[in-house]
Amino acid sequence: MKVLVAVKRVIDYNVKVRVKPDQSGVDLDNVKMAMNPFCEIAVEEAVRLKEKGLASEVIVVSIGTAASQEQIRTALALGADRGLLIETDEEVQPLDAAKLLKAVVEQEQPGLVILGKQSIDSDNNQTGQMLAALTGMGQATFASAVEVTDDRVQVTREVDGGLMTLSLKLPAVITTDLRLNEPRYASLPNIMKAKKKPVAVTTADELGLALSPRLKTLKVEAPEPRKAGIKVADVAALVDKLKNEAKVI
């Protein structure tokens, strides 16, 4: 069984995001970029399936600028076998991403597609679900445990206040939650080996599709800075302030 993993290049989670002064978006100039953490978990899960002998090949696909090759190489260093970049300089919205991934699914015929539940830049949490709808595959989102047996996969999902266990027929789409696994470090020899693994580059055009963004960003604003706290003299003063100033009680 082939496993297809989708990975996205996003601002590194350590970086404090800065809104551009003209509010047109977020400043990406020389900012450290990295693989979306949920995608990293997806790669790790796929590699573990391969190590257990349950997957035959792990293919990573990314949609984005040429620079996204870096994230594909990282996935290859973590143990994926080959990469595919769908190169575009345009903004990629979830529906377009899902359509492009569907084209890849048709080419590669994977038994399982694993994606992050969302990317930490736009927080849409839609691509996996849309891909499942477009391809007609079953979906299990927010996975915190995955178990493949013959032609089925059992997925534990994190839901409000508890866990839910689903059993799906393969092929299926899974999106990962934070607790699914802890991704490994890429070792130096593996980074070197990754440089020699094949990465194909294609475009939406070649896949017979055109990007058609449906959403327009009007403006991006930074959150209000938190107001400094104050010290109150006693409980009475606190209650008074809560009642009369904050008007919360």
Added chain:
Amino acid sequence: MQADSEEPETMEFDVLIVGGGPAGLSAACRLKQLAAAAGEELSVCVVEKGSEIGAHILAGTVFEPSALAALFPDWQERGAPLQTPVSRDEILLLRDSETASRLPNLLVPKNMHNHGNYVISLGNLCRWLAEQAEALGVEIYPGFTAARTIIEDACVKGVLTGEMGVARDGSHKPGYVPAMALRAPYTLFTEGCRGHLGKQLIAQFKLDEGRDPQHYGIGIKELWDIDPALHEPGLVVHTTGWPLNENDATGGGFLYHAQNNQVYVGLITDLSYSNPHLSPFDEFQRLKHHPRISRYLAGGKRVAYGARALSKGGFNALPKMSFPGGLLLGCDAGTLNSSKIKGSHTAMASGMLGAEAVFEALGNGLKGAEISDFAQRFQASALYRELYAERNFGPAMHKFGNYIGGAIAFFEQNILRGSLPFTLHDRLADHASLKPAAECSRIDYPKPDNRLSFDRLSSVFLSNTNHSEDQPVHLRLSDPQLPITVNLPIYDEPAQRYCPAGVYEVTAADDGSGKQLQINAQNCVHCKTCDIKDPSQNITWVTPEGGDGPNYPNM
């Protein structure tokens, strides 16, 4: 420094370079250029502790392009990120918190003229240099630390990379990755100021014998978006005097107008200061309130923050740079020109010099034997002439303070062009310069206004620093009691104030038995000040997990 009993996995290269700053990357490029010209294969590997090249690089930066032009004469066509030529120079003597006088052009020391230089982000220049190096075939591995030096038979054989996935208590977490041995006939150490392996090499091979102690400064810098109406691309402002002179300290401020309505503002405090109550961080916050600085920042927004020590002992403190199996180059040795506070072009020049020496040695069939003619090679270089000419500057400043010291240096550099018949020395190491707290006046720093000035924690936040929490503390205390038994009673534990990231806090001991030094290692920005200034020399900075530390954009 031997490898653990279990033999680590090994990779071999022709030349190994520790640190991807200007010195290391220039050395890497030069080696590959020489190999290509000679039609030879040469494997060159660079390890860098930052998550990417440039992530840990912090400088002013007014950049002198001489060394870059020697390395890539066509740097302009190749698109090197030097976009803002210096348009105007101002030197201000700040008299107090309100007033200043401008040094007339005629009196501006020759070495402070910046015509022909550029205001750049040194981090971005390094990102570009790394692209050139990779195109030449250099293998660059960011996110990997050189944690230890491999020394066998009194010869450096390479380094061990840091382990990954070690828990705070030393046990191995799932996913643990052991150290790897990277071996090469020659290793170039270019870790920048106070390199932690460089420090050990200097001691082990007695490289500083007969030299003055190295002197340091701590530079704290911020990047601001300012009102476009106040922006003057290429304007370079240097300040001296206030606020440091109020506390008998020396150093200087800077404000550089870069591109995109951004300015770099910072303060360098010489670490030879004597009052343990002094806080370089708070001095910098004060500086921004001076009308000559605040007039540009008013209404602006702070974008990034960071700090880094710089080696400024200059010529007299330069250690021997060769030893069996390697060279010590750039600010790891201390090649900064301290009269100009410019070290990036000299670091590049020393990296290139090192590359040429190593290439020749390998060509002559040497496999790690000390490159003993490196000193002569250095003496014949333009770099040497530059550093020799300014040799009295630092010591004069330290001995006589900014004003008179400046006068001596000015006289020497403008009238005599570096040919004073004597050499001034400064033999008191920076960690030995603190006076007991009781003998010094306390300093009450104003509270931050959160417009121009800020506290440490909100500042560190903007350095994007991060250290995975569950790992051994990378700030090692030789004697864990000493901060409380010696530093606290005598010096009021100055680490609380000299650390620009709020890593050190004196708190009530967990068991209620008095006080303890709490180390918030995850905040560290790798500036190395604690390793330098601790009066007891009890703190050793070691490499944390690879990729940890600040993530500076455009610094």
